[in-house]
Amino acid sequence: MSPYETLISAASGMIGTGLLNEIDNVSLRDAEAFVASNRECLQSARNALNELCSILVKNEAVYYDECLGDIQLFRRLAYAFQLQMRIAESQANIAEAAQIAVEVLELSNVFRRGGLILDFLVAIAIASLGTETLRRHRQRLDSPTRAKVIDAIARIERERETFDVIAERDRDWEIAVGWHDQPIDVSQLDASIDGEKPDEAERAVRECIESLINLPRQEKNSMHAGIEKRHTAMLRMLAVDLAIRSYHAARSSYPDDLETLVPSHLAELPLDPFTDRPFVYRKQPDDSFLLYSPGPSRIDHGAVFGHWLMVDTGQADYCLDTGDYELDCCSISSNHPGFISRIGGSILWVWRRFRLNH
Numbered sequence: 001m002s003p004y005e006t007l008i009s010a011a012s013g014m015i016g017t018g019l020l021n022e023i024d025n026v027s028l029r030d031a032e033a034f035v036a037s038n039r040e041c042l043q044s045a046r047n048a049l050n051e052l053c054s055i056l057v058k059n060e061a062v063y064y065d066e067c068l069g070d071i072q073l074f075r076r077l078a079y080a081f082q083l084q085m086r087i088a089e090s091q092a093n094i095a096e097a098a099q100i101a102v103e104v105l106e107l108s109n110v111f112r113r114g115g116l117i118l119d120f121l122v123a124i125a126i127a128s129l130g131t132e133t134l135r136r137h138r139q140r141l142d143s144p145t146r147a148k149v150i151d152a153i154a155r156i157e158r159e160r161e162t163f164d165v166i167a168e169r170d171r172d173w174e175i176a177v178g179w180h181d182q183p184i185d186v187s188q189l190d191a192s193i194d195g196e197k198p199d200e201a202e203r204a205v206r207e208c209i210e211s212l213i214n215l216p217r218q219e220k221n222s223m224h225a226g227i228e229k230r231h232t233a234m235l236r237m238l239a240v241d242l243a244i245r246s247y248h249a250a251r252s253s254y255p256d257d258l259e260t261l262v263p264s265h266l267a268e269l270p271l272d273p274f275t276d277r278p279f280v281y282r283k284q285p286d287d288s289f290l291l292y293s294p295g296p297s298r299i300d301h302g303a304v305f306g307h308w309l310m311v312d313t314g315q316a317d318y319c320l321d322t323g324d325y326e327l328d329c330c331s332i333s334s335n336h337p338g339f340i341s342r343i344g345g346s347i348l349w350v351w352r353r354f355r356l357n358h
Contacts, residue, residue: 003053007110010045011073014038020079028090031083038080045077049106052159054114057169059176064118071122074111078104078126085133094137095145102152104130105235109160116170117224120163124231131234135320138241143249146242147265153239154267163228167221226296229273230308230318233293236270237279237320241291244281254283274298280317292319 001009016034019026026034035042055070057063081104088097105127112123134149141149240258243265247255255261258281262269272279272293280300282290294300297314306316307325316322 003048003051004055004110006048007045007053007077007107008070008073010041010048011076013041013044014076014080017076020076023079023082026083026086028087031087035080035084035087042077042080042084045107046103049103049110053110055111055119057114057116057173059173061177063173063177067116067119070111071119074107074122074126077107078129081107082129085129089133089137094140095142097133097137098141098145098149101130101133102149102156104133105152105156109156112166113159113161114169115166116173117166120166120224121227124227127231131231131238132323134238135234135323138238138245138320141242141245143246146246150239150242150246150266153235154270157232157235163221163225167224171217229296232273233295233318234320236273237291237293239266239270240279240281241320244289244291254287254289256283257281274318290319292317294318 015037019030019034055067058066081100085097085100085104088094088100108123108127108130111126112120115123240261243261244254244258246265247261258269258278269278271277274293274295275298280290280292280294280303282303284290290303292303292305295311295314295316295318299314301315301317303319304316305319305322305325308318308322310316310325311318311322
């Protein structure tokens with residue numbers, strides 16, 4: 001059995017998975033019971049992640065039916081790992097939570113490596129679970145754990161396929177199965193946000209989905225490449241942040257510049273994928289530091305931070321805490337490129353149905 005097949009088998013063998021459909025409402029007691037009941041399957045999945053593996057795309061239209069089943073199983077594994085992270089956090093075992101977060105990133109890598117654009121989008125969603133845990137606890141990690149996470153982030157990026165490779169494979173698959181771009185009418189789709197359908201939000205969702213799904217291929221790929229940059233920037237910024245904290249722990253002061261971190265805390269300095277330059281870094285008088293990216297606009301706003309919509313529309317800088325800023329859904333319209341970050345699940349659903357019906 002290949003490592004990929006082992007992952008599928010491990011996910012298929014899990015029991016009591018119904019509670020994962022309400023992942024945010026699972027009690028700690030139920031989480032512990034679930035993990036205990038599925039410990040063997042989870043360990044089997046971990047063993048498989050120690051080997052380099054990938055999806056095997058079939059140049060047949062039926063591949064998408066199989067892929068959708070695998071998506072549900074990978075989602076199951078990702079949520080099971082998320083429950084384990086939650087348990088570790090409740091026990092103040094942040095090092096263990098960080099290790100599981102790295103495993104989630106590994107799981108994400110498996111699903112994008114060798115896959116199509118749909119697999120890539122699912123992989124990004126899975127990776128966000130691990131990234132979020134590492135981001136929230138970055139100030140609580142000890143030096144050995146920081147070093148392990150920094151090394152893991154660099155290795156995971158080296159081992160993943162770029163979006164350009166995935167997009168080319170996706171196009172080759174479409175040619176092989178005889179699929180062609182055709183406009184789609186989404187007027188009858190049930191587009192909702194988190195199960196709720198406020199009139200204004202529903203209208204905006206529907207309009208945005210329709211405009212995105214019928215975009216020319218080049219524009220769709222540009223949009224997906226932007227998602228990739230956002231994800232890459234977050235991980236690289238996280239590695240740099242941890243290196244800065246390790247430097248401070250060793251010397252009781254912050255570095256004068258990021259280049260100082262090499263090679264003692266970073267093998268090489270990760271660059272901001274939006275600018276292809278080092279991230280913006282400044283020591284502060286109160287013994288703290290600023291670290292951020294100008295984002296897609298490439299314009300440094302001087303450490304003005306906000307939610308992703310502000311970053312994506314050139315009104316704020318991108319930092320590790322961007323996701324903590326509140327977003328007023330009532331002010332969202334499909335004219336904002338950043339709106340995709342809010343309705344990603346709906347777009348993914350439409351994209352899936354679109355591909356299956358053609």
